[in-house]
Amino acid sequence: MDVTSYQEIIKDTLKQYLDQYQPRSAYGDVDTLLTTDDQHGIYLVLRTGWQGKERVQHILIYVRVKNGRIYVEEDWTDFDVVGHLLAAGVPQESIVLAFHHPAIRSYTEFAPA
Numbered sequence: 001m002d003v004t005s006y007q008e009i010i011k012d013t014l015k016q017y018l019d020q021y022q023p024r025s026a027y028g029d030v031d032t033l034l035t036t037d038d039q040h041g042i043y044l045v046l047r048t049g050w051q052g053k054e055r056v057q058h059i060l061i062y063v064r065v066k067n068g069r070i071y072v073e074e075d076w077t078d079f080d081v082v083g084h085l086l087a088a089g090v091p092q093e094s095i096v097l098a099f100h101h102p103a104i105r106s107y108t109e110f111a112p113a
């Protein structure tokens with residue numbers, strides 16, 4: 001697969017997450033946002049806003065395309081982003097579990113980098 005295909009698969013996957021989980025949000029005045037940047041290969045789902053007097057601002061999912069591979073940098077959800085990428089046809093050897101330290105990645109079934 002080429003980079004453009006990866007970008008479209010990532011965007012579709014993250015939109016699926018929003019469609020499935022966004023309506024369930026019970027976090028007060030907090031928005032769940034999808035941010036995409038095809039030029040730099042950066043894709044984020046984040047929450048931002050206020051819950052009472054507390055500021056809420058954190059990344060739920062962070063995926064990027066780098067060196068022809070998909071790097072899953074963060075996934076703080078039970079949505080299983082990696083499983084959705086695999087189901088969409090992305091080869092396992094094209095996915096890097098970047099939330100693992102580089103020294104550990106070679107012990108996974110995914111690309112080390």
